[in-house]
Amino acid sequence: MFKTIKTLAALGVGCALAWATSPAGAATNTVVIYNAVSTKLIQAFVEEFQKQNPGVKAEVISGGSGELLTRIKAERANPRGDVLVGPDADVFDADLSLFDSYDSKEKAGFDKAALGADGKYYGFSTNFQAFIVNTKMMPLDKAPKSWADLAKPEFKGKILIANPAQSGSGYSQMHQILMLYGWDLWTKIIQNAVFVPSSKLAFQNVAKGEIPVGLTSEFNILVSKLEGNPVEAVYPSDGTALIIDANGIIKGGPNPENARKFIDFISSAGAHKILVDLDKRRSARKDVTPPPGLADAKGIKTFAYDTVGAAKDRTQNLEKFDKIFSAK
Amino acid sequence: MSDARALPRRPDRFFPLAVGGAAVAIALLFLIYPLANAILGAFVRNGQPVTFANLTLANFERFLTSVSYQRALWHSITAGAAATALATAISLPMAYAVARVAMPLRATVLAVSVLPLISPPFIGAYAWIILLGNNGIFTNLLRDYVGVGLPSIYGFFGVTVALALSYFPYVFLVLQGALAAVDTHIEEAAAIAGASRWRVLRTVTLPMILPSVAAGMLIVFIKAIGDFGVPSILGGEYQVLPTLIYYQIHGFFNLNGAAAIAMVNVALTLLALGALAWINRARAVATVSGTARRAARPLPAPLRWSAIFYVWLVLVVANLPQAVTVLYSFSERWGDTLLPSIYGLENYRRIVGEIAGPALNSVILAGAATIVCLAFGAITAHAATRGRIAGRWAVDLIIMVPFVLPGLVIGVAYLAAFNEGALVLTGTATILIMAYFTRRVAFVFRSAAAAILQLDRRLEEASTICGASWATTMRRVILPLIAPALLAGGILVFATLIGEISVTVLLYSARWKTLTIAIYEYLLGNDIAKASAFGTVTIVMTFALVAAASRLAGRNMADMFR
Numbered sequence: 001m002f003k004t005i006k007t008l009a010a011l012g013v014g015c016a017l018a019w020a021t022s023p024a025g026a027a028t029n030t031v032v033i034y035n036a037v038s039t040k041l042i043q044a045f046v047e048e049f050q051k052q053n054p055g056v057k058a059e060v061i062s063g064g065s066g067e068l069l070t071r072i073k074a075e076r077a078n079p080r081g082d083v084l085v086g087p088d089a090d091v092f093d094a095d096l097s098l099f100d101s102y103d104s105k106e107k108a109g110f111d112k113a114a115l116g117a118d119g120k121y122y123g124f125s126t127n128f129q130a131f132i133v134n135t136k137m138m139p140l141d142k143a144p145k146s147w148a149d150l151a152k153p154e155f156k157g158k159i160l161i162a163n164p165a166q167s168g169s170g171y172s173q174m175h176q177i178l179m180l181y182g183w184d185l186w187t188k189i190i191q192n193a194v195f196v197p198s199s200k201l202a203f204q205n206v207a208k209g210e211i212p213v214g215l216t217s218e219f220n221i222l223v224s225k226l227e228g229n230p231v232e233a234v235y236p237s238d239g240t241a242l243i244i245d246a247n248g249i250i251k252g253g254p255n256p257e258n259a260r261k262f263i264d265f266i267s268s269a270g271a272h273k274i275l276v277d278l279d280k281r282r283s284a285r286k287d288v289t290p291p292p293g294l295a296d297a298k299g300i301k302t303f304a305y306d307t308v309g310a311a312k313d314r315t316q317n318l319e320k321f322d323k324i325f326s327a328k
Numbered sequence: 329m330s331d332a333r334a335l336p337r338r339p340d341r342f343f344p345l346a347v348g349g350a351a352v353a354i355a356l357l358f359l360i361y362p363l364a365n366a367i368l369g370a371f372v373r374n375g376q377p378v379t380f381a382n383l384t385l386a387n388f389e390r391f392l393t394s395v396s397y398q399r400a401l402w403h404s405i406t407a408g409a410a411a412t413a414l415a416t417a418i419s420l421p422m423a424y425a426v427a428r429v430a431m432p433l434r435a436t437v438l439a440v441s442v443l444p445l446i447s448p449p450f451i452g453a454y455a456w457i458i459l460l461g462n463n464g465i466f467t468n469l470l471r472d473y474v475g476v477g478l479p480s481i482y483g484f485f486g487v488t489v490a491l492a493l494s495y496f497p498y499v500f501l502v503l504q505g506a507l508a509a510v511d512t513h514i515e516e517a518a519a520i521a522g523a524s525r526w527r528v529l530r531t532v533t534l535p536m537i538l539p540s541v542a543a544g545m546l547i548v549f550i551k552a553i554g555d556f557g558v559p560s561i562l563g564g565e566y567q568v569l570p571t572l573i574y575y576q577i578h579g580f581f582n583l584n585g586a587a588a589i590a591m592v593n594v595a596l597t598l599l600a601l602g603a604l605a606w607i608n609r610a611r612a613v614a615t616v617s618g619t620a621r622r623a624a625r626p627l628p629a630p631l632r633w634s635a636i637f638y639v640w641l642v643l644v645v646a647n648l649p650q651a652v653t654v655l656y657s658f659s660e661r662w663g664d665t666l667l668p669s670i671y672g673l674e675n676y677r678r679i680v681g682e683i684a685g686p687a688l689n690s691v692i693l694a695g696a697a698t699i700v701c702l703a704f705g706a707i708t709a710h711a712a713t714r715g716r717i718a719g720r721w722a723v724d725l726i727i728m729v730p731f732v733l734p735g736l737v738i739g740v741a742y743l744a745a746f747n748e749g750a751l752v753l754t755g756t757a758t759i760l761i762m763a764y765f766t767r768r769v770a771f772v773f774r775s776a777a778a779a780i781l782q783l784d785r786r787l788e789e790a791s792t793i794c795g796a797s798w799a800t801t802m803r804r805v806i807l808p809l810i811a812p813a814l815l816a817g818g819i820l821v822f823a824t825l826i827g828e829i830s831v832t833v834l835l836y837s838a839r840w841k842t843l844t845i846a847i848y849e850y851l852l853g854n855d856i857a858k859a860s861a862f863g864t865v866t867i868v869m870t871f872a873l874v875a876a877a878s879r880l881a882g883r884n885m886a887d888m889f890r
Contacts, residue, residue, distance in 0.1 A: 038853020059838030066578030228663020
C-alpha cells in the first residue's frame, strides 16, 4: 500500500507543479462575467454574445449576488472580473465606487428609473413583488390581498418571508413595506410571518405545500406554476414596488473594452427577449413585451422603489429589525 | 521527549532539515500568513488596519447587547451538543455490532457508512424537507396511514437530526476501528472471571475505547457547529453562528465582525478540545499489542439478527437524502404530487455535455489537496508526537484552528492574501488546492498522530541503532505502519472535498469550475432536478473512487478506519 501512496504522491507533486503557476487564460481576448442568474440564461447569453463578437471568449463565474459582491470587494486592489450580471440594483447602489460608468448606445431603451447614476448600471428585469399562494392549502378568496392584510391575525404562522438580515430580496421587501406603511405595520407583520434565511425557500416551500403564502418576485410564481405546482400570484392592492435587477461594469477589470461590448449586448432588445423567453421575467426595457402568463402591468398598482435610500439606511434598518425580531 | 534527545546524534541532518523546512514554509505561507490577518481582524473595528493601537473587543460587544446573537450562540451550543450526542448514541451500538458481531457484508456496511459524508451541497438538507417537511413524503404517509404527526422539521429538531445523520460516520468509523483493534483477550478474561456481558462492556470495553469515542465526538461537534447548509434550509427562524457569519460577510462585507463570530466558534471548540484532553489523561490505556485479533462474539440468533437489522436501518435512514437526490435526478415533472409524476433520463441527457470538465477538475483539485494533506500531515504529526519540536500545542493549534474556521472566512482570507503582492495565485488551481489543504489537513494530522502515538518508540530506535538514516526509518518503518491511518484520513479528506462549496465559490476561476459549482449554478436557477443529476454523478463517482482507492491499497474499507 505504501508503494501506491508513493506513486500517487509523485503523480500529485508532478500535477501540482504543472498547474501551480498556470493562471487562467488572462492574456487572451476574454470577458470575465460574474454571474448571479440561472445557468440556462447565462449560457444562452454567452452563446449569442460570442456569435455577435467573434474572437471574444466569455468566461462565467457564478454565485449568489452576496458571494459575487464579496469577491469583487476582496479583489478590489486587483480586480479579476469585468462585468456583474443580475443582482438587485441596490447591490450596485450600496457601493457605486466598485463600478465603472459607461455611456451605452442602448441607453435610450430604458426609463430613467432603470438606469444607475452616471451609467454605473443598466436595468435587466423588473420584478413586481407578489404573494405566492398555494391554492390547495388556501383558496384564493381567503388569501391576503394587500400588505396591510399580512398583519391580520388569521394569517399568523401562514406567511413565509425571506429574512431581511440574511437575504437581499428579503431586505427589498421589508423596505417597500416601510416605504408604504412604516414600522408600525411591519412590526405587526414580523409577529405574524415566518422568516427563512433564503429567498428561494420563500416560494419553493409554498410550492411544496409547506406553508400557504410566501413573498417573492412574480416570475418565480409563474415558473413554479408552469412546473405543475398549485400556486397563483396575488399582487398587493395597496401597490407593489418596481424592484429592478441590473448589470454593470466592474471598475478596473482586466478587459474593459470587452466589458463595454458585453454591456451593449446584454442591454439590447435582442438579449432582453432571451431573458423574457427563458426566465419568464419582465424586461426593464421599454420596448420588450412581458412573457405570456404574467399579469398586465396596467392592472397592477405600483410605486417607484427607492434603491438609494434602501442602500443608505440598510444598517440602521436591519438593527431595528433585529431588535423587533428577537423580541418576538 | 527526553529519550528522543538521548538518542545518538547521527550525521544525516540534511534530509530531515529539508523536509522539516519545507513543512514550516508551507505552514507559514498557507496556514499562518493568510489566516493570521483574518483572525487578528476580530480584534479591530471593521475596515481598520491591524495595529496594536487599534486593538479592541468591540466586535464581541454584540454578544452582550444583541438578543439574536445570544440566541444564535445558545442554538449553536445546544444543537451542536445534541447532534453530537445523537450521533454518538446511534454509533455506539452500531460500531459494536459491526466490530464484534458476525456481520454479513461487513465491507459493504463500512463503505456505505461513508456515503453520508459525500453529500453535494444544499441538496441533502433540501431532501429532508421533501422527506419530513409539513408536506413531506414520510409526514404524509405517517399522518394518513398511522395517524402520527411528526414535530416540525424547522428549528431545533430538524437541524439536530439532519446534522447528526450527516456527521455520525466520523464517530462511527473511528469507534469501529478502535473496537476492532482492542485485544479481545482482555474481554474474554473478564468473562471467564465471571463478569456478565453487560459488565464486561461497561467496565472493560467502554473504558478502553473512550479516547476514540471522545475524538470522534469532537469532530462531529466541530462539523456541527460550523455547518451552514443545514441550518440555512432547515433552521427557519432558528439561527446559529454560521448563519450570522454568512451574512456578516456576504451581506455587509464586515470581515472583522465575521471573524469575531468565528472566534467564538473557535473558543467553543477549544473548550471541547480541553474536555477531550482531560478524558484522555484521566484514562490513558495502551491497547495496541501484536496479538490483537478480531473475534466475532457468538450471539444468540435473534440478538444477532436484530443487530444486523439495526445497522442497516441506520444506514438506510442516513442515506435517505442521497436517495432523494437520485430520485429527483430521474424526475422530469415533480409538481403537486408525493412522488415525481414523470420519470426519465432527460436531466442526464441535458448535462451529459457539461459534466466531464467539472468532474475532472473536482478530482484533480481534491486529489492534489489530499496528497498535500497526506505529506504535510504525516510529517507534522510525526514531529509533533515525537517531540522533536518545541511547543507541540502550537502545531496542534495552527492545524486545528483553520479546521474550525468556517469555509467562507478562509475563502475571503485567501482572496485577500493572494490577489496582489509578491505571490499572486487568484485564478490558479494552486489557490484552491491550498485552501482545501488548509481546511482539511487536520483530518490527516489527527489520524496520523493517533497512529504514531500507538507505535512503540523502540521500533524507531532499533532502526536508528541499526544504522538507518532518518529518511530510511521514516520510509521503511514509520510510514508503512501508519499507512492505514493515512489512507483513512486521506479518503475522508478526498470524499469531503469533492462536495466543498464555501471556499470554492469564492476562489474558483472559469478554468477550474468544479462539480459543486455546477450544482450550485443550477440551484441558483431553481433547477433542482438538474442539480440532482449532477449530485448523483458526484455521489457515484466519489464512492467509486473511494472504493477503488481502498481496493488498490489492498485493503477493504473494513480495516482502514482504526
